[in-house]
Amino acid sequence: MTRLVIAQAKSPLHSLISEKLREQIASGIYAAGEQLPSEHQLMEQFGVSRITVRRAIANLVNQGLVTAHRGKGVFVNEQRKVVYSLSNPLVFFDEDMARQGVTLSIRNLVFEPQQAPESVQHCLQLSHEQRDVYLQKKCLLIDQVPIMIDTTYILADLGxxxxxxxxxxxxxxxxxxxxxAIVRIEATLESTHADHELSAHLEIPLGSPLMVYRYTAYTHQEKPILCGEALSRGDRLSYSVVLTKPIDS
Incomplete structure (x- = not known):
């Protein structure tokens, strides 16, 4: 990124600088435990003021990418990426994270009763007269870093x-x-990009790649009890699947 590109860009200078540094961290130019250039060096490199550099560093700190030590400098954190196994038999997310030795915490954003949207009504096999559900939206954090926004619609009596x-x-x-008992989960995976709300909750740049995990959970007698979608940071979470072919008898 040159001074000319920064000068002509429409985004805030501190966002552009932090994004450039984030890319350099992701590519390994600055490895875990390594110190970033000093404020003065970054001011010279990008041709900006000290306050702009400090805002750029604050962006990286908020994203969990670096840690600032007063009097010592700014150091790159270990960028741990966890894997959720979509396995059979079913393993729940919290169990898989515990097995990997990471700390999972929850930040509840919304929990309220409402009328199910048409798509949810169809998914949960609700009648037009009985469309009551609970909407829950929560942010999941791994080692205090936000990695996922999960939105769930659950049957009203359970909620x-x-x-x-x-x-x-x-x-x-x-x-x-x-x-x-959850006896079956139907799921699809696709990709999208972070909008303003998601970028704020997940502390990532606008437009960052996200993985979308859409699911419907069933109990006995093939009864759907909840459905929703989880949007996760592509830099912090991936999914694994094992496929097996039946052996001819």
Whole structure:
């Protein structure tokens, strides 16, 4: 990134600089534990003021990419990427994270009753007269770094019965521990990019790549009890799948 490109860009200078540094960290130019150039060096490199450099560094700190140590400098954090296994038998997300030794925490954003949108009504096989569901939106953090926004629509009776636990714990384990068995999950994977709301919640640049995991969970008698989608940071979470072919007898 040259001074000319920065001068002509429409985005804030500090965002452009932090994005350039983020790319350099991702490509390994600055490795985990390595110190970034000093404020003065960055001012010279990009031709900007000290306040602009400090805002750029603050962006990286907020994204969990670096840690600033007063009097010592700014150092690159280990960029750990976790993998969620879409396995059979089913392993829930929190179990998989615990197995990998990472700390999972939840930030509840929305939990409220509402009328199901038409797509959710169809997914949960609700009648037009009985469309009550609970909407939950939560942010999942791995080692205090936000990695996923999960939006779930759950049947109204389940949402009301387990409201307190659902707002502080993962959805599937909460239901299972209360006797609501999840016997099957249908899911699709696709990609998208972060809009303004997602970029703010996940502390990533606008337009960053996201993985979309859409799901519907069923209990016994093929009854759907919830559906939703999880949008996760492509730089912090990936999915793995094992495919097997039946052996001819």
């Amino acid at each position: 009301a019965a387990y409201a307190a636990d659902l707002q502080t714990r993962m959805t599937f384990p909460t239901l299972e521990q209360n006797g609501v």
